[in-house]
Amino acid sequence: MSNKITTVWKGGMKFESDNPSGKTVMMDTDVEGSNERFGLSPKAMMLSSLAGCSGLDVVSILDKMKIDGYDFKMDVEGELTDEHPKYYHTVTLDYHFTGKDLNEKKIKKAVDLSIEKYCGVMEMFRRFAKINTNIHFHNS
Incomplete structure (x- = not known):
């Protein structure tokens, strides 16, 4: 494909x-002398692609597990090399789940399946960066 x-x-x-x-x-x-932006930066879009790929996996898996009643967001931070060509050498992906009576065991399983098996963008990132992942549960 x-x-x-x-x-x-x-x-x-x-x-x-x-x-x-x-x-x-x-x-x-960024353009020197201007603070007007029209779009997304290519490197930041890579981080968005990582979050989108994994997030789609997680939501799909949780749907199949019949898990609902949660809010979900991801924070992704990439550290660039100092020398050109600058690329992400370390990426940290924080998964945040908020809700009442969160099924932490099933949510963790869904995230782990994305990280370890399904997210192709994550696998691409592994070819050039160290990936750190964390799951945060916020019971409301």
Whole structure:
């Protein structure tokens, strides 16, 4: 299976990239002398892709386990190398679950399945970065 995208320069430091779903995303970076941004930075989007991939796994697995009544968010922090080309050498992914009477055992199982088996983006990150993961339960 392969994916193909097309990325088009939109002037300045802006690029628009499509997706096999037909949706698009705007990318740019900081421009000296300007604080206006039009899109997401490519490196930060990598972290978003990691969270999205794992999050989709977790929600799908929990749905199959008939687990509901929770709120879920992820914080991802990537540490870049000092030298060019700068890449993430360490990434920390914190899974936060909030709710009453959270089924911590099943939630942990769902997260572990994503981390260890299903999340392809996580596997890609493992090729160049140390991955740290933490699960936080916030009972409301």
